[in-house]
Amino acid sequence: MEKNSLNSRIEALAKLMFKARYLVLFTGAGISTESGLPDFRGPDGLWTRRDKGLPPPPSAMAWHLVDPNPGHYAIVELQKIGKLKFLISQNVDNLHLKSGIRPELLAELHGNMTRLRCVRCGRTYDRASGLGACRCGGTLTSSTVDFGQPLPETDLALAFAHSKKADLFVVAGSSLVVFPAADMPAEALNAGAKLVIINRGETPFDRQAYLRFFEAIGDVLPKAVERLKVLMGPG
Numbered sequence: 001m002e003k004n005s006l007n008s009r010i011e012a013l014a015k016l017m018f019k020a021r022y023l024v025l026f027t028g029a030g031i032s033t034e035s036g037l038p039d040f041r042g043p044d045g046l047w048t049r050r051d052k053g054l055p056p057p058p059s060a061m062a063w064h065l066v067d068p069n070p071g072h073y074a075i076v077e078l079q080k081i082g083k084l085k086f087l088i089s090q091n092v093d094n095l096h097l098k099s100g101i102r103p104e105l106l107a108e109l110h111g112n113m114t115r116l117r118c119v120r121c122g123r124t125y126d127r128a129s130g131l132g133a134c135r136c137g138g139t140l141t142s143s144t145v146d147f148g149q150p151l152p153e154t155d156l157a158l159a160f161a162h163s164k165k166a167d168l169f170v171v172a173g174s175s176l177v178v179f180p181a182a183d184m185p186a187e188a189l190n191a192g193a194k195l196v197i198i199n200r201g202e203t204p205f206d207r208q209a210y211l212r213f214f215e216a217i218g219d220v221l222p223k224a225v226e227r228l229k230v231l232m233g234p235g
């Protein structure tokens with residue numbers, strides 16, 4: 001097998017995950033574009049369009065109809081076999097929860113479009129609940145975070161705490177340019193973690209990555225998890 005071939009890197013990733021004691025995943029828009037969702041900063045991204053005064057692209061209007069893809073489900077497999085210690089996501093599309101990730105293993109740094117958040121106590125509610133106010137009396141507002149707004153404190157604190165504990169930090173579908181999200185791989189590296197990046201575009205952390213995939217997440221992560229399950233053996 002050629003040393004840098006996709007298969008040999010997938011094998012290497014499977015072995016890293018096998019050895020990892022504290023695996024943390026970090027996802028960005030790139031994992032959801034494989035479900036047909038637009039990204040935020042691409043030429044037709046949500047925020048690019050908004051800055052031009054344009055409405056969201058039609059696909060963004062039907063997010064509730066979008067389903068998780070094999071990349072999301074590979075992370076659910078990691079959860080099932082007890083390998084996933086924590087998942088940090090920049091996405092607001094609810095696809096990780098929809099795929100079956102347990103809420104206590106997930107920090108959503110930019111909120112979740114299906115949830116409302118209390119401005120007073122930070123508790124969140126399903127948007128579909130139709131509630132007008134929090135049980136503390138506080139006003140409910142969108143839980144998603146716009147540019148310049150503060151990130152949800154609890155999610156942010158959890159994300160930093162788990163990044164520091166990681167011995168393997170896998171980025172999937174983020175260009176790692178938005179702060180403070182981009183601080184998290186740095187925290188993990190400083191704590192001695194190995195960094196793996198699966199992203200089509202370049203990132204500022206490429207040189208520090210132990211393994212680098214420019215391929216689609218769906219062509220990498222599901223195969224690596226399948227190999228990992230073989231390495232772990234039955235039961």
Ligand code: ZN
Binds near residue numbers: 122138
């Ligand atoms: Zn409240």
